[in-house]
Amino acid sequence: MxxxxxxxxxxxxxxxxxxxxxxxxxxxxxxxxxxxxxxxxxxxxxxxxxASHSELMLFAMRELTRRVEVRVRSRVEPLLAAPGGPDRASLVEELLAELLPLDAARHDEAVLWLAFTTAARVRPELRPRADELHTGMREMVEQVLRGGQRQGGFPEDLDVPAETLRLVALLDGLALTAVLQPDRITPDDMWRVLRLHLRSLRGA
Amino acid sequence: MxxxxxxxxxxxxxxxxxxxxxxxxxxxxxxxxxxxxxxxxxxxxxxxxxASHSELMLFAMRELTRRVEVRVRSRVEPLLAAPGGPDRASLVEELLAELLPLDAARHDEAVLWLAFTTAARVRPELRPRADELHTGMREMVEQVLRGGQRQGGFPEDLDVPAETLRLVALLDGLALTAVLQPDRITPDDMWRVLRLHLRSLRGA
DNA sequence: GCCGTTATAGCACGGGCGGGCTAAATTCGT
DNA sequence: ACGAATTTAGCCCGCCCGTGCTATAACGGC
Structure with missing residues (x-):
């Protein structure tokens, strides 16, 4: 036909x-x-x-979210597969690094993430997606912290809710700097800060 | 006339x-x-x-920057005036808190800061202002860290460049969450995270 | 009270926008 | 080969935009 x-x-x-x-x-x-x-x-x-411009925007945002989720999921699985593995620390590191704009592809994604989530502040139809993305990230980080607590590494008396907020803010902030001031931060800088933070969590 | x-x-x-x-x-x-x-x-x-729309935007952004600077400066002076004071720690805390959207006025400023700096990414005429604002914040944070190092509180072997990046990212990230997901973070949360971070810096 | 200067207001043009709608091209099943 | 269903293309409307330009109003010094 x-x-x-x-x-x-x-x-x-x-x-x-x-x-x-x-x-x-x-x-x-x-x-x-x-x-x-x-x-x-x-x-x-x-x-x-x-059917409309906003439907296009909504689809694009869903597509962006989907791609990020696929990438993150691929880093979560190895972690679940190796419950007590020795290099668990580096798997955690790599998982969190997946949320940082460390290469051109992730940089572009971060630019788009910022554009869509800031747009969502005044565009009601985008809000649900922005909220989902934020919630997903926060829950993932919280799971990582709790997991690290159970499997050694992080101390028992870690204030998980506060540390979740801190780590999420740190990752968001690094991504923000990389997007808005790309000349003032390098992927190496971001790695260094991430490792510094994880080390300080373990040694507290 | x-x-x-x-x-x-x-x-x-x-x-x-x-x-x-x-x-x-x-x-x-x-x-x-x-x-x-x-x-x-x-x-x-x-x-x-x-004379033009972009001149208006430029003026508004300069005005915004000016207001932030006035507020921050008013917190820097007490710190310089009390070189070895006992409550130096709380003065530092208050200075850094000045950059967080802890009340309605600062929340509005943070919303505008995000709007203008993200706009600057694709509007060349706004770039210089955005860069200035970022640089000013980073230099201030670096001075605070170095000052805290000299005056006790922070350890001598602190990796100041990395810790500057980390603290700036943390502050940016908290502000970002407060602006984009206001229901998911309270001023109390931000205070808690800021204090947690400063404590971890001192105890490292 | 009049004049020159400045502040305020508004019109009009060209251009980009989303979207309602129609027409043409394409291609598979028969 | 034909025709139905789908894809592709394009026109046109009303709206909002920045901006060039002009006209009116307000007021202080003489």
């Missing part, structure tokens, strides 16, 4: 165009026209896959 | 309108029309004091 096209693949391709435009010119310039140009499509074509 | 008006006061009044609009609807909605409405003026009147 009709031309057969995988609609989900198309939607993801358009979302990629959103990401490139937002990365380059800011989310405020991710208009249907600019996104369509970036994707090499006509505006009408983009609108065939997304 | 003409109607006498303090032009600087007017400019500040318009900047205030920018702040209110940006706080409520986001910086992307701080158009000349919206700002003029908020200030109770006509667009032409606003343009009498600002």
């Amino acid at each position: 009709p031309k057969i096209v995988d609609p989900e693949a198309r939607r993801r391709a358009v979302a990629d165009a959103v990401f490139r435009v937002a990365r380059r010119d800011g989310l405020e310039n991710a208009s249907l026209r600019n996104v369509a140009d970036e994707a090499g499509l006509a505006v009408g074509s983009v609108r065939h896959y997304f | 003409p109607k006498i008006v303090d032009p600087e006061a007017r400019r500040r009044a318009v900047a205030d309108a920018v702040f209110r609009v940006a706080r409520r609807d986001g910086l992307e909605n701080a158009s000349l029309r919206n700002v003029a409405d908020e200030a109770g003026l006509a667009v032409g009147s606003v343009r009498h004091y600002f």
Whole structure:
């Protein structure tokens, strides 16, 4: 009957165009026209896959969240698989490092994360996604701290709720600096600070 | 000769309108029309004091920076005045707390700080101001750490550059959470985390 | 009371925006 | 080969934007 096209693949391709435009010119310039140009499509074509502009933004944000989650999950599994392994410390380190913009790909993701979550402050339709992302990160960090408490490493009397807040703020803050002041922080700096923090948690 | 008006006061009044609009609807909605409405003026009147929209934004950002600096400076002076005072620790705490959105006024400032610095990522004319603000904060934190090292409190072998990065990231991250997820963090939480961090610095 | 200066207001243009809607091209099942 | 269903493309409207420009109002020195 009709031309057969995988609609989900198309939607993801358009979302990629959103990401490139937002990365380059800011989310405020991710208009249907600019996104369509970036994707090499006509505006009408983009609108065939997304009923409205905000639906496009919502899809893009979900797609971004999904990618981050996939990446983080891939670091959680080794940790669950090696319950008492000797190099548990470095697995934890790598898991948390997954949330830092240590290479170009993660840097781009961090830029987009900041753009979407700040936009969500005044765009009600994006709020649920932003909240989910934040909650997910915080719960993961809390689990890591509790896990490290059970499996040695971190002291028994660790104030887990406060330390969760502290570690989440630290990771967010490092990402923020890397996004907004990229010349003033290097991946090495971020590694150094992360290791410093984990060491201080163990030795407290 | 003409109607006498303090032009600087007017400019500040318009900047205030920018702040209110940006706080409520986001910086992307701080158009000349919206700002003029908020200030109770006509667009032409606003343009009498600002040659262009970006000049208005630039002025507003300088005004914001100035206010933060005034507030911080007022906390630095007591610290310099009491070189070896006994409650130096609490003075340091209060100084750093000045950078956290602990009350409504500072919360609004933090919202605006985030809006302007993120906007600066893709608006070259705002970059210098954003860089200044970041540099000023980092230098201040570094001085605090070095000062605490000389005057007891912090250990001699403190890795000051790394600890500066860590503390700046922590403060930024707490402010970010407070701005984007205000329901998930209270002023008490921020106090607790700040004190926890300073204690861990002293006891390392 | 008049004049010159400044403040205030507003119109108009060109451009980008989201979105309602229609028309054309494409392609698979028959 | 034909036709139905889907994809692609594009026009057009009303809205908001920054800005160039002009007209009116307000007021202090003479």
